[in-house]
Amino acid sequence: MINQFLKHKVIKKALILIIPIICFVFTYSFYSPSNNDFEISKNLEIFGSVYKEINNLYVDEPQPGDLMKKGIDAMLESLDPYTNYIPESDIEDYRFMTTGQYGGIGSLIRAEGKYVVITDPYEGFPAQKAGLMAGDKIIEVDGKSIEGRTSEEVSKILKGQPGTAVKLKIIREGENKPIEKTVIREEVKIKDVPYHGMIDEKTGYIKLTGFTQTASAEVKKAFRELKEKHQMKNLIFDLRGNGGGLLHESVNIVNMFVPRGTEVVKQKGRSPGMNITYKANDEPLDTEIPLIILVDGNSASASEIVSGALQDLDRAVIIGERTYGKGLVQQTRQLPYNGMVKITVAKYYTPSGRCIQKIDYSTKNKEGKSDEFADSLVHKFKTKNGREVTDARGVEPDVVIKSKEFAKITAALYSQNLIFNYATKFRRENPTIKSANEYTFTESQYNDFLAYLNDKEYNYTTTSEQKIEELKKTAEKEKYLETAQKEFDALIAKLKPNKTEDLQRFKNEIMLLLENEIVSRYYYQTGRIQNALRRDEEIIKALELFNDPAQYKAILKGTAKK
Helix, strand or coil, rough: EEEEEEEECCHHHHHHHHHHHHHHHHHHHCCCCCCCCCHHHHHHHHHHHHHHHHHHHHCCCCCCCHHHHHHHHHHHHHCCCCCEEEEEEHHHHHHHHHCCCCEECCCCEEECEEEEEEEEEEECCCCCCCCCCCCEEEEECEEEEEECCHHHHHHHHHCCCCEEEEEEEECCCCCCCCEEEEEEEEEECCCCCCCEEEECCCEEEECCEEEECHHHHHHHHHHHHHHHHHHHCCCECCCCCCEEEEEHHHHHHHCCCCCCCCEEEEEECCCCCHHHEEEECCCCCCCCCCEEEECCCCCCHHEEEEEEEEHHHCCCCEEEEECCCCCEEEEEEEEEEHHHEEEECCCCCCCCCCCCEEEEEHHHHHHHHCCCCCHHHEEECCCCCCEEEEEECCCCHHHHEECCCHHHHHHHHHHHCHHHHHHHHHHHCCCCCCCCCCCCCHHHHHHHHHHHHHCCCCCCCCCCHHHHHHHHHHHHCCCCCCHCCCCCCCCHHHHHCHHHHHHHHHHHHHHHHHHHHHHHEEEEEEEHHHHHHHEEEEEEEEHHHCCCCCHHHHHHHCCCCC
């Protein structure tokens, strides 16, 4: 029977794919904490039979690898968004996420029309060294047109072994004909600490954007430099926008500010082997320096371990917005044929005993989606000094500052690349500007921007318009629209955006975005951060707290008024 089966070429393909997976799952099931071998065996047999019959009888010949990946992805999608199958073709992307390293030209790109555009060349890496600039449109790679390719597709083409060359043909605004550039790929390592420096004579600042394998080493190096060279007395540690990474790196960073032996975080899983307590195993750098951590709604995972642990230990004041709320731990397992699966194996708990996980992925609503934990399931915990904190909601800052929402016109100018494109024009016309700390976008330059917009198309809808349209639809359903049509039309006409007025009404915030984008053209990512810090509301609040030691201490003791 088996010999007859193996005669079919298509079924051979199926077996080649199925057998390693079945063997892997059976092998792993022996170590599984639940004794459900029969259920696993039965369902694998059903799955294999369905797979076999599709390959044998389906009207069009299926692609076995694609079919299997879709099946695996659908299975994992029923769990949580962090449990993923990583085929061999995507291993390099996963490596980049954990190490911050890849072989390539060192630049961010994005799709614009039929081609892709260089948006942020990294300072000191091949793209910048070869003279590529933000705004350059790539039309050919190694003599082949990339018209219609997505940014992901072009990114894969640009990546490659360090030392290899890639030839690019670009279109640059202001040039009469395309420019050809030869870029030598390098091992690109994106820094976890893109910037550190002194905000004032006493206050140091460290920006951490990721938790790859070098995160704690980079933070330690930055801290020592600020303390030894600049006599830093206070520290602002910025985790805004930091989506997390490696758990052990977050433990190492907390370790820098708490005594050796302090419990930092626990993880608990279904398997006893996943129940681990992480402690500060090294001597700290400084357990006394006043410390403020900045967070926002995009601070997640390892960022929440750092901010949550230091809050629970009353070691730092947290300023900003409530964090993302990811309290899950993932582990990767090797699969046959060089693939991997990333599995959520545990939840983590900060020193007070809370788990900040916000979404309950164990249950689904009627739409098949997972919701936040109900308020009735939220519990209260105590910090070391007895301050009240809660679980299931991310990390709530001690001082809440909500992120500013840009006006609709500002968002439109930014999202429709008009601010970006004006900065490209500005850079071409102005070889130099003042330093990132000193440069200010002027009124006359803003008038030039307004002139630039004269022949540009951009549209936006205000929130007021959206609400009126919703009310109009409701009135139509309830049969009131006919009698109120004139009033609706008059109100919509009054609320219709006036671009000329809005460009003046929201001038200040538009000018700040223009200034920051222009600075990045001369001073890259470092300059962008330096420039933004000058008017940063959270930074201003942090400095106020450092200048009021009594209030800083009162927050940590729990005696300060909210």
